[in-house]
Amino acid sequence: MSADLPDELQDVEVSSPSDEETRDPETERAGGDGEPDEVEQFVVFRVGDRRLAMNVDAVKNIVKVGELTRVPRAANAIDGIMDLRGEITAIIDARSHFPTRVDEPPENDQRIIVFDMPQDRQSAGIRVDTVDGVELFPLKYVTPSEDATDEAADHPLVAGLLHRVENGERTEPVGLVDVEGVIEASGPTQ
Secondary structure (H helix, E strand, O other): OOOOOOOOEOOOOEEOOOHHHHOOHHHHHOOOOOOOOOEEEEEEEEEOOEEEEEEHHHEEEEEEOOOOEOOOOOOOOEEEEEEEOOEEEEEEEHHHHOOOOOOOOOOOOOEEEEEOOOOOOOEEEEEEOEEEEEEEEEHHHEEEHHHOOOHHHOOOOEEEEEOOEEOOEEOOOEEEEOHHHHHHHOOOOO
8 A cells, every 4th residue: 555545544634744743953953954854654543541553554444343243263352353345354352462451432433444465365454442543753763662662662562663753852652563463463364
């Protein structure tokens, strides 16, 4: 999927960072070249009180939660399956991987983020509490989890942390989800 969002992404707004958000004071002090920072789009969502994201290229679409059919003997992380436009899609419960004490929101607020899977693989998606939107993050503020010192990166399915700079301060980190890791940790989806 390209960085341009398809019409299938429902209820998602793209926000562009302001000059203040993408400006790096250290580069400016060092006589930066004035070139804009390279940014990437991420779908930002919530599971309980945890803010997480995945690269927009990993997302096929975002849909409202519909009728799920439970599959006998499926892994605990699999909520069930859904028919999405004629394609049977395994739905993963994000709370099984990112436990929280926060109550689950009403089903109207929840969304399913459908992964952009290769044609030869079972279609899969993850049910999340809410989708905040699509946000741009400067690539220079993407920190791999092994290099991060924040506790938000201390999770086996968080591949890194995303930040922005607003008013000269780094924003609260957003955990970058390892999509392949979530699929593997959920058990067989076929």
